[in-house]
Amino acid sequence: MPYPHSLTSAHTAFLTDLFPGDGCLLTPEAMNIFSVDAGRERTMPLAVVRPENREHLVELLRWADAERMPVTGRARATNQVGSAVPVHGGVVVSLLRMNAILDIDDRDFVAVLQPGVVTADLQAACARQKLFYPPDPASVKTSTVGGNIATCAGGLRAVKYGVTRDWVLGLEAVLPGGRVLNMGGRSHKDVVGLDLKRLFVGSNGKLGLISEVTVKLIPLPEAAASVLVGFADLASCMDGAMAVFHAGLLPSACEFMDETVLSVVRLSGDIPVAPEAKGALLFKLDGTQEGVDAEVRRLVAALKTVRPVSVEVGVGAAEEAIWDVRRGISPGSYKLKPNKVSEDLSVPRSQVLRLVESAQELGRTHGLPVLCYGHLGDGNIHTNIMHDASVQGEVETAHVIKEALFRLALELGGTISGEHGTGLSKASFVGEQLSADEMQLMADIKAVFDPNSIMNPGKGW
Numbered sequence: 001m002p003y004p005h006s007l008t009s010a011h012t013a014f015l016t017d018l019f020p021g022d023g024c025l026l027t028p029e030a031m032n033i034f035s036v037d038a039g040r041e042r043t044m045p046l047a048v049v050r051p052e053n054r055e056h057l058v059e060l061l062r063w064a065d066a067e068r069m070p071v072t073g074r075a076r077a078t079n080q081v082g083s084a085v086p087v088h089g090g091v092v093v094s095l096l097r098m099n100a101i102l103d104i105d106d107r108d109f110v111a112v113l114q115p116g117v118v119t120a121d122l123q124a125a126c127a128r129q130k131l132f133y134p135p136d137p138a139s140v141k142t143s144t145v146g147g148n149i150a151t152c153a154g155g156l157r158a159v160k161y162g163v164t165r166d167w168v169l170g171l172e173a174v175l176p177g178g179r180v181l182n183m184g185g186r187s188h189k190d191v192v193g194l195d196l197k198r199l200f201v202g203s204n205g206k207l208g209l210i211s212e213v214t215v216k217l218i219p220l221p222e223a224a225a226s227v228l229v230g231f232a233d234l235a236s237c238m239d240g241a242m243a244v245f246h247a248g249l250l251p252s253a254c255e256f257m258d259e260t261v262l263s264v265v266r267l268s269g270d271i272p273v274a275p276e277a278k279g280a281l282l283f284k285l286d287g288t289q290e291g292v293d294a295e296v297r298r299l300v301a302a303l304k305t306v307r308p309v310s311v312e313v314g315v316g317a318a319e320e321a322i323w324d325v326r327r328g329i330s331p332g333s334y335k336l337k338p339n340k341v342s343e344d345l346s347v348p349r350s351q352v353l354r355l356v357e358s359a360q361e362l363g364r365t366h367g368l369p370v371l372c373y374g375h376l377g378d379g380n381i382h383t384n385i386m387h388d389a390s391v392q393g394e395v396e397t398a399h400v401i402k403e404a405l406f407r408l409a410l411e412l413g414g415t416i417s418g419e420h421g422t423g424l425s426k427a428s429f430v431g432e433q434l435s436a437d438e439m440q441l442m443a444d445i446k447a448v449f450d451p452n453s454i455m456n457p458g459k460g461w
Contacts, residue, residue: 002068003068003069003070003088003089003090003454003457004046004067004068004069004089004090005089006046007026007046007047011046011047011067011069012026012047014063015047015049015091018049018056018059018060018063019049019050019051019056022050023049023050023051023052024047024048024049024050025047025048025049025050026047026048028044030048031044031045031047031048031092032044034048034074034077034086034092034094035085035086035092036077036085037074037077037078037079037080037082037083037084037085038077038078038079038080039079039080039081039082039083039085039423039424039425041082041085041424041425042085043085043086043087043088043089044086044089045072045086045089045090045091045092046069046089046090046091047090047091047092048091048092048093048094049091049092049093049094050094050096050097051093051095051097051098052097052098053098054172054174054180054211054212057093057174057209057211058174058178058180059178060091060093061174061175061176061177061178061208061209062177062178064090064091064176064454065176065177065178065452065454068452068454069090069091069454070086070088070089070090070091070454070456070457071090071091071093071176071209071454071455071456072084072085072086072090072091072092072093072205072456073093073095073146073150073205073209073210073455073456074092074093074094074095075094075095075096075115075116075143075144075146075147076096076118076139076142076143076144076147078137078139078142078143078147079147079151079420079421079423080342080344080420080423080425081417081420081421081422081423081424081425081426082423082424082425082459083150083151083204083205083421083423083424083456083459085423085424087424087457087458087459088457088458090454093209095114095115095116095144095146095209095210096116096144097116098114098115098116098146098211099114099116099117099118099144100113100114100117101113101114101117101121101122101125102114102212104125104126104129104131104217105186106129106130106131108186109131109188109216109217109218110169110186110214110215110216110217111125111126111131111133111214111215111217112186112212112213112214113145113212113213113215114146114211114212114213115144115145115146115147115149115210115211115212115213116144116146117144117145117146118141118142118143118144118145119133119135119136119137119139119140119141119143119144119145119148120140120141120142122145122215123136123140126217126220127220130219130220131217131218131219131220132217132218132219132220132221133167133215133217134157134160134161134162134167134218134252135148135153135154135155135157135158135161135162135163135164135167136155136156136157137153137154137155137419138155138156138330139153140155145213145215146210146213148164149164149168149171149200149201149210149213150200150201150202150203150204150205150210151164151202151204151419151420151421152164152165152201152202152419152421153419154375154378154380154418154419155375155419156252156253156255156284156326156375157252157253157284158375158377158378158380158419159250159251159252159253159254159375159377159378160250160251160252160253160377161252163419164201165198165201165202167215167216168184168197168198168201168213168214168215168216169184169185169186169187169188169214169215169216170182170183170184170185170186170197170212170213170214171183171184171197171200171201171210171212171213171214172210172211172212172213173200173207173208173209173210173211174208174209174211175207175208175449175450176208176449176450176451176452176454176455180211181196181208183195183196183197183200184197184214185214186214188216199445202421202461203461204421204423204456204459204461205455205456206446206450206455206456206459206461207446207449207450207455208449208450208455209455221286221287221288222287222288222289223286223287223288223289223291223292223293224252224284224285224286224292224315224319225284225285225292225293225296225313225314225315225319226253226282226283226284226285226313226314226315226319226322226323227282227283227285227296227299227300227311227312227313227314227322228272228273228280228281228282228283228310228311228312228314228322228325229280229281229282229283229303229308229310229311229312230273230274230276230277230279230280230308230309230310230311231277231278231279231280231281231306231308231309232276232277232278232307232309233278233279234258234278234279234353234356234357235353236279236306236307236308237256237279237280237281237376238352238353238376239306240281240303240306240308241254241256241281241349241376241377242349243302243303243305243306244283244299244302244303246302247298247299247301247302248298249285249295249298249299249302251283251284251285251299251377252284252285252286253282253283253284253375253377254281254282254283254375254376254377255281255282255283255326255373255374255375255376255377256279256280256281256282256352256356256372256373256374256375256376256381257279257280257281257282257325257326257329257373258278258279258356258360258371258372258373259277259278259279260360260363260369260370260371260372261329261371261372261373262277262279262280264328264329264332264333264335264336264371265325265328265329265332267332267335268328268331268332268335271324271325271328272310272312272321272322272325273310273312273325274309274310276309277309277310280325281376282322282323282325282326283299285299296313300313326373329371329373333371333384333386336369336386337368337369337386337387337388337394338388338389338390339386339387339388339389339394339395339398340384340385340386340387341384341385341387341398341399341401341402342382342383342384342385342420343382343383343384343385343402343405343406343416343417343420344374344380344381344382344417344418344419344420345380345381345382345383345405345406345409345414345415345416345417345418346378346379346380346381346409346414346415346417346418346419347379347381347409347412347413347414347415348379348412348413348414349376349378349379351379351412351413351414352376352379352381354412355372355381355405355408355409355412355414356372356381358405358408359372359383359401359405360372362401362404362405363385363401366397366400366401367397368385368386368387368394368397368398368401369385369386370383370384370385370386370401371383371384371386375418378418379414379418380418380419383405385398385401385402403429406426406429406432407432410432410433415433416429416430416432416433421460421461422459422460422461423459423460424458424459424460426460427458427459427460428460429460430460430461442461
């Protein structure tokens with residue numbers, strides 16, 4: 001579909017009238033930061049607007065639909081695959097000024113908020129009332145709840161608490177043409193009709209713009225502890241995770257790190273993992289104090305069957321020191337190479353060992369470091385293919401490895417994306433995972449919400 005390549009005087013007048021002052025940005029200098037996300041691909045929009053309420057969104061999408069103007073929603077742009085990049089120009093809609101927490105209710109166990117609220121800020125506000133909102137993507141301190149919903153963000157605690165979709169009770173969204181759609185509400189159970197809000201969770205802004213959110217809360221766990229375990233080889237890592245689950249334990253986090261990852265973190269200093277370890281698992285347990293104490297004892301006992309080379313238990317400040325190992329992966333990786341292709345493959349737990357071993361072998365064959373780590377508890381492994389874009393051929397080689405890993409994940413019964421989405425960088429591979437019938441049904445559904453295809457065009461799902 002052809003989209004406008006420039007703004008007319010009428011377009012400019014409409015946008016500056018609806019969004020006065022710095023609510024509308026039109027110069028390249030002001031718009032530059034809105035042309036890119038964490039995936040680092042870039043396209044300049046025609047305009048950037050900063051709505052402050054639902055009425056702004058209603059008027060904007062009524063106009064945009066009539067003018068066939070592409071609309072790309074955006075918050076903190078932590079997305080890794082280019083979903084927030086306006087590849088067809090148009091108008092970028094920054095939702096960061098819609099950032100109010102409207103209600104936290106300790107009777108209904110819900111929070112009502114606007115989409116621009118930073119996830120960590122919501123969690124902190126809930127914690128002050130002894131309530132808990134569990135989703136915790138790696139970008140939790142910067143990403144917003146609206147962005148998490150658009151991408152169905154996962155995170156460390158997904159193995160126990162699920163992903164963002166599992167915590168959304170209600171959504172208010174504005175559709176192209178200015179229609180306002182209310183889906184769900186404060187009730188924790190509802191089976192009347194199709195669950196339309198679930199279509200929005202993970203839709204990457206391709207159906208409409210979220211204007212209000214209602215999420216489910218639970219009581220705040222009173223205690224937590226973490227256990228960092230080193231293993232002699234990769235197979236023992238996988239056996240260790242299974243030993244914990246078979247012992248009847250469900251940790252809130254079960255993170256995996258391979259040998260290359262451990263070596264990267266060690267570049268910044270000593271870590272509480274035995275130097276001979278070829279892999280490590282990081283568990284987190286939460287609940288009542290008595291329950292956590294008992295689960296730590298059971299977890300350590302279960303691991304003895306696979307003979308770990310080191311076990312470090314952390315509580316309080318010591319727990320934070322343990323998690324510094326996990327937090328050190330991303331900054332440490334750039335000490336190997338200045339650039340990375342960051343993927344988030346997900347496979348059945350039984351296939352994780354084969355995925356990791358294959359990734360390491362691909363790295364050795366092609367001469368590039370491949371770091372494997374992530375959420376072993378739900379089979380979601382991050383593969384960082386490190387390279388130097390200034391060295392001839394390394395970018396191309398990194399993408400050869402990436403494509404091989406995509407196809408391996410599908411062969412193993414997995415997916416090309418466990419939590420990042422497909423955006424720009426994976427769009428061309430969606431058809432290898434989904435059937436033609438699935439793709440057509442998805443296109444038909446989008447056409448119901450967005451008949452003129454103005455919402456975040458040019459992206460994969």
